[in-house]
Amino acid sequence: MVEVSPKGTVAYExxxxxxxxxxNRPDKRNCMSPTLNREMKDVLDRLEFDPEVGVLVLSGEGTxxxxxMDLQEYFRDVEKEGLAGVRxxxxxxxxxxxxxxxxxxxxxxxxxxxxxxGGYGPLLGCDLAFAANEAQFGLSEINWGxxxxxxxxxxxxxxxxxxxxxxxxxxxxxxxxAKAAEWGLVNESAPLAQLKDRVTQxxxxxxxxxxxxxxxxKDAMRRVREMxxxxxxxxxxxxxxxxxxxxxxxxxxxxxQFLDEKSYKPGLGAYDLNKTKV
Ligand code: ACO
Numbered sequence: 535m536v537e538v539s540p541k542g543t544v545a546y547e548x549x550x551x552x553x554x555x556x557x558n559r560p561d562k563r564n565c566m567s568p569t570l571n572r573e574m575k576d577v578l579d580r581l582e583f584d585p586e587v588g589v590l591v592l593s594g595e596g597t598x599x600x601x602x603m604d605l606q607e608y609f610r611d612v613e614k615e616g617l618a619g620v621r622x623x624x625x626x627x628x629x630x631x632x633x634x635x636x637x638x639x640x641x642x643x644x645x646x647x648x649x650x651x652g653g654y655g656p657l658l659g660c661d662l663a664f665a666a667n668e669a670q671f672g673l674s675e676i677n678w679g680x681x682x683x684x685x686x687x688x689x690x691x692x693x694x695x696x697x698x699x700x701x702x703x704x705x706x707x708x709x710x711x712a713k714a715a716e717w718g719l720v721n722e723s724a725p726l727a728q729l730k731d732r733v734t735q736x737x738x739x740x741x742x743x744x745x746x747x748x749x750x751x752k753d754a755m756r757r758v759r760e761m762x763x764x765x766x767x768x769x770x771x772x773x774x775x776x777x778x779x780x781x782x783x784x785x786x787x788x789x790x791q792f793l794d795e796k797s798y799k800p801g802l803g804a805y806d807l808n809k810t811k812v
Contacts, residue, residue: 539573545595546577551588552737553581553639560596566652567607568623575630582638588745589737590637592660593644599669602651603627603684627652627684634659635756640740640748644733645669645711645720651682654689661752663719664733665711666726671719672708692759693719742804744788746781750774784810 536547545558555577557564581587594600612623634641634656643660649671657663673690675682682703690699694717711723724732754773758766788805791797798805
């Protein structure tokens with residue numbers, strides 16, 4: 535059953551352990567207002583430790599994923615409230631993007647249409663990203679006279695080569711989903727009509743993995759990017775041992791099913807979670 539946030543800016547439903555969360559302002563091309571930012575945080579809170587949810591997919595209602603920040607409500611209206619208002623709005627938007635980056639469950643951005651400016655925050659926030667070939671991505675900030683703030687410049691620098699990120703930010707030119715995949719902004723692109731099937735397929739792969747190991751893996755992948763090799767080696771050793779605190783049996787079961795039961799091969803797929811009592 536589709537649930538809608540109190541002010542209607544976010545819609546979500548949980549089907550077969552996948553939480554399908556949607557920006558829900560299609561008339562405004564899903565641009566992010568302070569209300570949407572607040573409601574999205576609440577929805578993420580509500581779903582994060584829900585045992586019915588194993589994977590979260592973020593997509594957009596209508597023709598857009600997100601047309602970035604709401605230029606009326608997030609910029610013009612908030613600026614009238616002075617610095618306190620501006621900082622509050624920033625905390626609320628950056629806050630839920632940060633929540634996504636370190637979310638308990640694996641997350642997938644399913645970019646069904648327009649993705650501009652501030653939309654790059656939640657795009658990077660999601661662990662994986664799949665786009666429609668028809669989607670369009672742009673750092674349009676330069677087109678209306680600002681630099682790509684709110685982390686957008688960092689996202690482009692993080693995901694794209696120097697020349698590509700520089701061109702993308704300085705020209706404001708869009709790339710479509712196929713080009714975004716070629717550039718590494720997203721994992722893959724597919725025709726819009728097939729996008730949901732492909733994302734469901736990937737979500738189901740994740741649902742078959744040990745959830746404690748998945749959370750440890752995704753955090754580790756983000757953390758080690760900024761570490762030296764030696765620091766990463768040390769962090770990973772400790773992260774692995776810390777994961778045993780929440781799941782002391784998973785790896786033993788994985789080893790048991792391979793070495794004793796010979797019921798699967800780790801190189802070819804995951805052990806059977808249903809035989810574990812995590
Ligand atoms: N902020 C505020 N309102 C917006 C935004 C936005 N980011 N994007 C769309 N809207 C509104 C439009 O003003 C319009 O409102 P109205 O119906 O009340 O006039 C409605 O959404 C529909 O938009 P259209 O422009 O008519 O839709 P169309 O499908 O023709 O174009 C497109 C879609 C290309 C996304 C266009 O709306 C657009 O360029 N939006 C702005 C994109 C952008 O640059 N975002 C800011 C990035 S910078 C940042 O996030 C910091």
